Amino acid sequence: MNNISTLGLPSYAAELFSSTQGENGWRYAYEASSGTWVDMPFYATNDFNGAWEVSEAQYVSAFELAPASCSGDCDTGGVAREWVAPQSGSVDVRGWILKTAAGGTGVYAAIDLVSGEDVTPLWPVYGGRLFLAGNNQGGVATDVSSVAVHAGDRIRFEVFANGDNSYDTVSWTPSVAYVRPQRSRLGGGTRRPSGSPSLPQAANRF
Numbered sequence: 001m002n003n004i005s006t007l008g009l010p011s012y013a014a015e016l017f018s019s020t021q022g023e024n025g026w027r028y029a030y031e032a033s034s035g036t037w038v039d040m041p042f043y044a045t046n047d048f049n050g051a052w053e054v055s056e057a058q059y060v061s062a063f064e065l066a067p068a069s070c071s072g073d074c075d076t077g078g079v080a081r082e083w084v085a086p087q088s089g090s091v092d093v094r095g096w097i098l099k100t101a102a103g104g105t106g107v108y109a110a111i112d113l114v115s116g117e118d119v120t121p122l123w124p125v126y127g128g129r130l131f132l133a134g135n136n137q138g139g140v141a142t143d144v145s146s147v148a149v150h151a152g153d154r155i156r157f158e159v160f161a162n163g164d165n166s167y168d169t170v171s172w173t174p175s176v177a178y179v180r181p182q183r184s185r186l187g188g189g190t191r192r193p194s195g196s197p198s199l200p201q202a203a204n205r206f
Contacts, residue, residue: 005179005180006092006177006178006179007089007177007178007179007180008177008178009177010094010175010176010177011024011025011026011083011175011176011177012173012175013026013062013081013083013157013172013173013174013175014062014063014173017050017061017062019043019045019050020043021039021040021052022084025083025084025086026081026082026083026084027039027081027082027084027154028040028052028060028079028080028081028082029079029080029081029082029156030054030058030068030077030078030079030080031075031076031077031078031079031080031158031160032076033075033076034073034075034076035075035119037078037080037156040052040053040054040059040060040079041053041054044056044059047059047061048061048064049061049062050062051064054068054079055068057069057165058077058079058165059079060079060080060081062173063171063173064100064169064170064171064172065079065080065081065157065159065169065170065172066079066159066165066168066169066170067079067107067159067160067161067165067168068161068165069161069163069164069165069166070160070161070163070165071163074108074160074161074162074163077160077161077165078158078159078160078161079158079159080156080157080158080159081156081157081172081174082114082154082155082156082157083154083155083157083174083176084152084153084154085149085150085151085152085153085154085155086151087151087178088149088150088151089148089149089178089181090146090147090148090149090178090179090180090181090182091147091149091155091176091177091178091179092143092144092145092146092147092176092177092179093111093122093123093142093143093144093145093147093155093174093175093176094142094143094174094175094176094177095141095142095143095157095172095173095174095175096139096140096141096142096172097109097132097139097140097142097159097170097171097172098132098136098137098138098139098140098170098171098172099132099133099134099135099136099137099139099167099168099169099170099171100137100169100170100171101137101167101169102134102135102137102167103134103135103166103167104134104164104165104166104167104168105134105161105162105163105164105166105168106131106132106133106134106136106162106168107131107132107159107160107161107162107168107170108129108130108131108132108159108160108161108162109129109130109132109142109157109158109159109160109170109172110123110124110128110129110130110158110160111123111142111144111155111156111157111158112155112156112158113147113149113153113154113155113156114153114154114155114156115149115150115153115154122144122147122155123142123143123144129158129160131162132170134167134168139171142157142172142174145179145182146179146181146182148181155176157172157174159172
C-alpha cells in the first residue's frame with residue numbers, strides 16, 4: 001500500500017491474528033481503568049470467527065474491534081490491538097478504520113507508541129482521539145510514517161465508545177513495516193534508534 005519500500009515483510013494485523021497473546025508480534029488489550037491497559041482475559045473460538053474478549057460486547061477479532069459502553073469521560077472500556085517491535089528501527093504504519101454498520105453514537109480512535117512507562121500519541125496528528133461518526137462507513141486513513149521504535153516498544157491501535165456501544169463495531173486491520181530511517185516522527189533529524197542492528201536491504205513494498 002502506498003508503494004513504500006520496506007525492510008522485510010510487513011506485519012499485517014488480520015493475517016497474523018492469533019489465539020495466543022503475543023504470537024506473530026501482536027497482542028490484544030482492553031482499558032481496565034483510565035490509562036491502564038491489560039491483556040484481554042480469554043479467547044473465544046466460537047465468537048466472531050474467533051475473538052479475544054472481555055465479554056461478547058467487548059472484543060477484538062481478526063478484522064473488528066468492539067469497545068464496551070462507557071459513561072462520563074469514557075476513560076474505561078476501550079479495546080486495542082498492539083504491535084510489538086521485535087527490534088529497533090524506523091517503521092511506517094498503514095491502515096483504514098471504518099464503521100462496520102451504520103448507526104450508533106460513533107467511536108473514538110487513536111494510535112499511541114508505548115515505550116516503557118512513556119506513551120506518545122502518533123495519530124491523529126493533532127493528538128487526542130479522532131471521532132468516527134455512527135454513519136461513517138467510508139472511514140479514514142490511519143497512516144503514520146517514520147516512527148522510531150526500540151525492541152519491545154508497542155504501537156497500540158485503540159478504539160473507544162462514545163457512550164452506548166450499540167452498532168459501534170469498527171473494522172481496522174493495520175499493518176506495520178520497517179523502513180529505511182528518514183525524518184523521525186518523534187523528533188527532528190534523520191536517525192536510527194541507538195542499539196539498532198543493521199536491517200536487510202529493502203525488498204518489499206506496501
